[in-house]
Amino acid sequence: MSDILYLLLGFLGFLGLFYGGNVLVKGTVQTANVLNIPAHLIAITIVALGTSAPELVVSINAVLKGSPDLAWGNVVGSNIANLLLVIGGASLYITLRDDSKSLRLDIFWMILSTIILFIFGYFFRSLNPIFGFIFILTLFTILIIMTFNAEKNEHDYDLIYTKSFFSPLTIGLCLTFGGIIVVLISSEILISSAIKMSMSFGIEQSLIGVTIVALGTSLPEISASVAAARNGHTDIAIGNVLGSNLFNSLGILGASSIASYPKNLETPLSFVNYDLPIMLLATLILGGYLFYFKRVERIFGPLLIILYMLYISFNFIYK
Numbered sequence: 001m002s003d004i005l006y007l008l009l010g011f012l013g014f015l016g017l018f019y020g021g022n023v024l025v026k027g028t029v030q031t032a033n034v035l036n037i038p039a040h041l042i043a044i045t046i047v048a049l050g051t052s053a054p055e056l057v058v059s060i061n062a063v064l065k066g067s068p069d070l071a072w073g074n075v076v077g078s079n080i081a082n083l084l085l086v087i088g089g090a091s092l093y094i095t096l097r098d099d100s101k102s103l104r105l106d107i108f109w110m111i112l113s114t115i116i117l118f119i120f121g122y123f124f125r126s127l128n129p130i131f132g133f134i135f136i137l138t139l140f141t142i143l144i145i146m147t148f149n150a151e152k153n154e155h156d157y158d159l160i161y162t163k164s165f166f167s168p169l170t171i172g173l174c175l176t177f178g179g180i181i182v183v184l185i186s187s188e189i190l191i192s193s194a195i196k197m198s199m200s201f202g203i204e205q206s207l208i209g210v211t212i213v214a215l216g217t218s219l220p221e222i223s224a225s226v227a228a229a230r231n232g233h234t235d236i237a238i239g240n241v242l243g244s245n246l247f248n249s250l251g252i253l254g255a256s257s258i259a260s261y262p263k264n265l266e267t268p269l270s271f272v273n274y275d276l277p278i279m280l281l282a283t284l285i286l287g288g289y290l291f292y293f294k295r296v297e298r299i300f301g302p303l304l305i306i307l308y309m310l311y312i313s314f315n316f317i318y319k
Contacts, residue, residue, distance in 0.1 A: 006200075010193040016186025017219060021227030024050075024179025028228075028236055030172030040100040042176070043228070043236040045143055048243025050180035051220035052078075054187060056252050058217055063259040069268045071256040072121065074217060075248045076275045079114065080311060081218040082241045082248075083282045087296055088304030089222055090229035090237040097295040098235040102149050107291045109142050110242045113249035114283040121276050126264035132257030139250035180220075187219035238290070245283070278311060 028047055032039035055078050062070035090096060100106075116135075120127050127135075166174075221244050228236035257265040267276075286304075290296065 006193040006196050010190050013186045013188075013190025013193060016182055016189065017223040018227070020179045020182030020186055021223035022179075022231070023175050024183060024224050025228045025231050025233055025236060027172050027175025027177070027179055029233060030168060031176055032172075034169040034172055038100050038102070038235065039233060040098060040103065040106075040235040040239040041146065043224075043239030044106055044146065044243035044246075046176060047180070047224055047236070047240050048247055050177070051183065051224050051240060052244050052247040052252065053180075053184055054217040054220060055248055056255065059252050059256045060259045063256050063265065068256070068260060068265050069271075071253070071265065072268055072271055073275070075117070075253045075256070076121075076271060076279050078218055078221075078248050079245045079279050080275070080282055081308065082221055082244050083286050084304045084308035084311065085218060086221045086225045086241050087238075087286065088301050088308065090225040090234075090301075091296045091298055091304070092301035093226070093229045093298075094232065094234060095295055095297050096229065096234040096238055098238045098290075099294060100235055100239075102146065103238070103294060104291050105149060106146060106239070106242050107287050109146070110246050110249075111283055111287045111291075113139075113142075113246050114280060114287075117249040117253060118276055118280045121267045122272055125267045125272065127253060127257040127267075128264050129258050129261040132254040132265070135250045135254030135257070139246065139254070142246065142250075179224075183220045183223050187217075187223070190219065238296075274315070 024047065028039050028042050032042050055074050059071040059074045062068065062074065087096065120131065221240055225237040225240050228234065228240070253265070286296075
C-alpha cells in the first residue's frame with residue numbers, strides 16, 4: 001500500500017473514533033435512563049470493559065507468544081495513560097464533575113486494585129497464576145458490590161428514538177455495544193496505519209512501541225471519555241477511566257498470569273524502578289483529588305497531558 005492509502009485509512013480511523021465515541025455515549029445515557037440507574041455505573045462496568053478489550057487481547061497474546069514484559073507494560077502503561085492522557089484530554093473541554101453517591105467508593109476500589117498490582121509487581125516481582133485467578137474473582141466481587149450499591153438515577157436524560165419498533169432499552173444497548181465495536185475497529189485501523197507509515201519513514205520500532213502502540217490501546221478510552229465530556233456527560237468520562245483501570249489491574253493482569261501457566265508472570269526490572277512507582281503516584285494523587293473534590297478542573301487538562309508526554313519521553317530516554 002502507498003503512504004497516501006495509509007493516511008486515508010488513518011483519517012477514517014479518526015472519524016470512526018469520533019463517531020463511535022458519540023454513539024457509545026448516547027447509548028450509555030439512554031440505557032441508564034431506561035434502567036433508572038446512573039450513567040456512571042454503566043460507564044464503570046460495561047463501557048470500561050468494552051474499551052479495555054484491546055489491552056486484554058494484546059496482553060494475553062503477548063504472554064502466549066513469550067513476551068510477558070509487554071503484558072506488564074500494557075497494563076501499567078494503560079493505567080498511566082488513562083489517568084493523565086484520558087482525564088487530561090477530556091478535561092480540556094469542560095470541568096469534569098461526578099456527583100454520584102457511589103463515586104468515592106468506586107475510587108476506593110480503583111486505588112485498592114492499583115495498590116494490589118503495585119505490591120505484587122514491586123515487592124514480589126511476579127504474579128502467580130493462582131493469584132491471577134483470585135484477581136479475577138476479586139474483580140467480579142467488586143463489580144457485584146458496585147451494582148448493588150448503585151443509587152437511582154438522579155438525572156433527567158431525554159430518551160432518543162422513542163417512537164420505534166424496538167424498545168428504548170434495546171436501542172440503548174444496541175447503541176452502547178455498537179459504539180464500542182466501532183471504537184475498537186477504528187482504533188485498530190488507526191494504529192495499524194500509523195505503524196505502517198512510521199516504518200515506511202524509517203522510524204525505529206522501539207520508538208513506535210513506546211508511542212503509537214502504547215497510545216493505541218488507550219484510544220477507545222480516549223474516544224469514549226472525550227465524547228462524553230464534549231456532550232456534557234462528565235460522569236461517564238470519569239467512570240470510564242475508573243472502570244478501565246480497575247479492569248486493567250485485576251482482570252487483564254489476572255488473565256495474563258493465568259495464560260502464563262505454569263510459569264509466574266515476572267515483572268520486568270525496568271518497571272519496578274520507573275513505571276510502577278509512577279503509576280502508583282499518579283493513582284494516589286489524581287484519585288485522591290477526585291475522592292475529595294469530585295471534580296477535575298479544566299486548568300488541569302494541559303498539565304496532565306504534559307506530564308504524560310514527559311513520562312513517555314523519559315521512558316524512551318532511560319530504557
